[in-house]
Amino acid sequence: MLARINKPFPRLGLAFSKKKIPRAVDRNRVKRIVREQFRLTQTTLPSVDMIVMPKAGTRNAKNTSIIASFHALCEQLKQKLGNQVEQSQRSSFTLPPQI
RNA sequence: GAAGCCAGACAGACAGUCGCUGUGCGAAAUGCACAGAGGAAAGUCCGGGCUCCAAAGAGCAAGGUGCCAGGUAACGCCUGGGAGGUGUGAGCCUACGGAAAGUGCCGCAGAGAGUAGACCGCCAAAGCGUUUUACGCCGGUAAGGGUGAAAGGGUGCGGUAAGAGCGCACCGCGCCAAUGGCAACAUUGGUGGCAGGGUAAACCCCACCUGGAGCAAGACCAAAUAGGAGAGCAAUCUCGUGGCUCGCGAGGCUCUCGGGUAGGUUGCUUGAGGUGCACGGUGACGUGCAUCCUAGAUGAAUGACUGUCCACGACAGAACCCGGCUUAUGGCUGGCUUCCUCU
RNA sequence: UGGGCCGUCGCCAAGCGGUAAGGCACUGGGUUUUGAUCCCAGCAUUCGCAGGUUCGAAUCCUGCCGGCCCAG
Numbered sequence: 001m002l003a004r005i006n007k008p009f010p011r012l013g014l015a016f017s018k019k020k021i022p023r024a025v026d027r028n029r030v031k032r033i034v035r036e037q038f039r040l041t042q043t044t045l046p047s048v049d050m051i052v053m054p055k056a057g058t059r060n061a062k063n064t065s066i067i068a069s070f071h072a073l074c075e076q077l078k079q080k081l082g083n084q085v086e087q088s089q090r091s092s093f094t095l096p097p098q099i
Numbered sequence: 100g101a102a103g104c105c106a107g108a109c110a111g112a113c114a115g116u117c118g119c120u121g122u123g124c125g126a127a128a129u130g131c132a133c134a135g136a137g138g139a140a141a142g143u144c145c146g147g148g149c150u151c152c153a154a155a156g157a158g159c160a161a162g163g164u165g166c167c168a169g170g171u172a173a174c175g176c177c178u179g180g181g182a183g184g185u186g187u188g189a190g191c192c193u194a195c196g197g198a199a200a201g202u203g204c205c206g207c208a209g210a211g212a213g214u215a216g217a218c219c220g221c222c223a224a225a226g227c228g229u230u231u232u233a234c235g236c237c238g239g240u241a242a243g244g245g246u247g248a249a250a251g252g253g254u255g256c257g258g259u260a261a262g263a264g265c266g267c268a269c270c271g272c273g274c275c276a277a278u279g280g281c282a283a284c285a286u287u288g289g290u291g292g293c294a295g296g297g298u299a300a301a302c303c304c305c306a307c308c309u310g311g312a313g314c315a316a317g318a319c320c321a322a323a324u325a326g327g328a329g330a331g332c333a334a335u336c337u338c339g340u341g342g343c344u345c346g347c348g349a350g351g352c353u354c355u356c357g358g359g360u361a362g363g364u365u366g367c368u369u370g371a372g373g374u375g376c377a378c379g380g381u382g383a384c385g386u387g388c389a390u391c392c393u394a395g396a397u398g399a400a401u402g403a404c405u406g407u408c409c410a411c412g413a414c415a416g417a418a419c420c421c422g423g424c425u426u427a428u429g430g431c432u433g434g435c436u437u438c439c440u441c442u
Numbered sequence: 443u444g445g446g447c448c449g450u451c452g453c454c455a456a457g458c459g460g461u462a463a464g465g466c467a468c469u470g471g472g473u474u475u476u477g478a479u480c481c482c483a484g485c486a487u488u489c490g491c492a493g494g495u496u497c498g499a500a501u502c503c504u505g506c507c508g509g510c511c512c513a514g
Contacts, residue, residue: 024415025415028401032401033402
């Protein structure tokens, strides 16, 4: 829902309301999946702060579909920011991202 | 073989790689080691610990519990027993004190719904009258019919004008005694007279229990700021303290205007703890010894990928901590009951 | 964490121990040349679910389910 250029490395924010995903088990599951995918793909992501927010149907989604939609959103983000962000800026930093 | 009842344990396993949270080691590292959700962590329905209010007091009010005995820190929980109900049975269920302290309610129907009553009936003995083997009046009665969820014990015999606990027998009920049992209660005997239906998850009475708030409790450190202005009340007052009164403690308190802060540490996990053995107890449970340390986050941690195997993984995520209850849920094991078939 | 409220026809709802009002909507009929209005009639087999108390429960009690609100 948000992507803002702030720090020289990508950061992840999660906004998971109890209204969208009522049960704690499902909420934790989706958060784990998003965090894991961010961790695996952070070196290829643009250096922006992003906030991920689930929609109402997310609680019934399978793990593979959540992963696929996360990657699709990242591709959209890259295309939108492709003109603004320099490629060299991203590769020069290898600090651990703050999740 | 089918259906059912009860009890129990388990909650995918192993290996590898990369991650997350905590603790320890280390000067530090892009390190190393160890540990890391549940039987219900859930609902928040009860009980307790802990913390503050007065190391919690009195009375009223309010609320809860309600056969007996035991267990427990405590309970509305558990165990054992009694009584009642239910099921063919294994079993299961039960707010299970008091209706003779008082009050209320019992629609419709029905004569009458609670110090009873007379619609259809039955009888008319005694008394009176007449048209005298009869009828009427004065009356008697509640057996039978009818209404209702419920009509002031039930069945039978006697009795009577007809009837009626009016009398008797048995059953039921109340009271007393004995026996067994700690008790609830059971059994037996005697006695009374059949009197006043139901409802207390209606008010209520009796007995017992409950002070209030909650870890965002509370404690500490640091930062910031204005010990501001105005009004009101004030020891017969105000606040702490909650529904009220008392008591106790403190001495200022309340409102308005304007302004400031809300960051961190702790509480935080060793506990009515777990496991094993022995002993006591029918059992819940208790005692002793040995042994183990087993999440502690604070935008909130348990995952992803790969491989092998199987029954192909249900319900579901700790937030101060424990004991229960309730609800959700997967397959497995053992015991028992009923029925069917075969030998 | 603590506390409170609600669930009744498709919708809005009254009833709080005595056998489920009313309005809108819907269906049928009438009035009208036709439509609206108007008139008449119909429309709750589980009062969220499951037990219990009572002769009798939407109502009382207990346990669940769902929804909403308040305080910190």
